[in-house]
Amino acid sequence: MKKILKIFGVLVFWLITWxxxxxxxNQELLVASPSEVFFRLLELFGTTKxxxxxxxxxxxxxxxxxxxxxxxVIFAWLTTQYKLFSIIFSPxxxxxxxxxxxxxxxxxxxxxxxxYVPSFISFLMVVPIIWANTKEGIKKTDVKLLEMAKVxxxxxxxxxxxxxxxxxxxxxxxxxxxxxxxxxxxxxxxxVIANTQLSIGSEIYISKIYMDTxxxxxxxxxxxxxxxxxxxxxxxxxKKLVLKYNLER
Numbered sequence: 001m002k003k004i005l006k007i008f009g010v011l012v013f014w015l016i017t018w019x020x021x022x023x024x025x026n027q028e029l030l031v032a033s034p035s036e037v038f039f040r041l042l043e044l045f046g047t048t049k050x051x052x053x054x055x056x057x058x059x060x061x062x063x064x065x066x067x068x069x070x071x072x073v074i075f076a077w078l079t080t081q082y083k084l085f086s087i088i089f090s091p092x093x094x095x096x097x098x099x100x101x102x103x104x105x106x107x108x109x110x111x112x113x114x115x116y117v118p119s120f121i122s123f124l125m126v127v128p129i130i131w132a133n134t135k136e137g138i139k140k141t142d143v144k145l146l147e148m149a150k151v152x153x154x155x156x157x158x159x160x161x162x163x164x165x166x167x168x169x170x171x172x173x174x175x176x177x178x179x180x181x182x183x184x185x186x187x188x189x190x191x192v193i194a195n196t197q198l199s200i201g202s203e204i205y206i207s208k209i210y211m212d213t214x215x216x217x218x219x220x221x222x223x224x225x226x227x228x229x230x231x232x233x234x235x236x237x238x239k240k241l242v243l244k245y246n247l248e249r
Contacts, residue, residue: 032217040218054226057118057200061187064122065180071123072130072175079131080138093128101125101186105193114194118201121190122183129179130172137171138164177235184227200226 018034025031044050079086104124108117141164149159191201200219207216 029211029213032214036214037217037221040214041221044218044222050222053198053200053203054222056198057188057191058226058230060116060118060191060196060199061122061183064119064124064187065126065183067119068123068126068179068183069130069176072127073134073172075127075131076134076138080135093131096124096128101189102193105190108190109194114196117194118187118190118196118199122187125186126179126183129175129182133171133175134168137168140171141167173239176238177231180231180234181227184223184230188223 015034018031022031022033028036075085075089079089101121105117105121108120112120145163146159149163154162188201188204190196191199192205194201195205196202200223204216204219204223207213207219
């Protein structure tokens with residue numbers, strides 16, 4: 001109950017702050033009214049376009065996120081087991097980390113249809129996070145446990161399941177949580193720049209073109225809400241699966 005009241009109090013504080021800023025600026029073109037944004041959100045929820053755009057945005061971005069997990073783990077394993085792979089691929093990690101999202105989006109548009117750009121950008125932005133953290137987990141695996149596995153002639157699958165996965169999991173879950181939020185933000189940004197049809201980013205872009213500040217604020221709130229929901233649901237489910245795995249082990 002205290003937690004609910006605390007969240008409610010914080011929400012009320014920021015709504016009052018928003019309303020005060022609206023009164024002070026007194027320019028709806030710059031700052032939209034909280035009440036108008038609320039009613040616009042209700043309008044959006046009743047349209048097919050809203051649900052279609054939201055659905056396709058989530059699907060595209062989650063595709064990129066899932067692929068990033070798969071390739072991030074594979075690259076982490078290869079770069080820790082084989083020095084040649086580390087020498088060849090490690091600079092790629094640095095390049096991706098330091099290059100702005102906008103630059104990748106513009107480059108991607110040259111080779112990829114705008115419909116697939118958000119998936120690609122989500123993938124590209126999350127791979128280094130999963131890669132680096134999983135690699136760290138592999139490196140920090142207890143050497144004594146690995147030596148014990150050799151003594152008792154554990155097969156590779158048993159070593160992976162009993163030793164490597166428990167060692168990697170805390171690092172992986174940290175990367176998973178951060179990567180999910182980053183994938184969503186980068187994916188929506190890619191949709192805006194690429195003006196991807198049937199997407200939240202496209203609606204934000206249209207709102208900006210027509211100077212529709214109320215819609216712009218409304219779609220931005222939608223992005224925040226979905227980001228929070230995805231993080232809460234997916235991360236919670238994943239943590240439960242990990243806990244179940246640990247108990248079974």
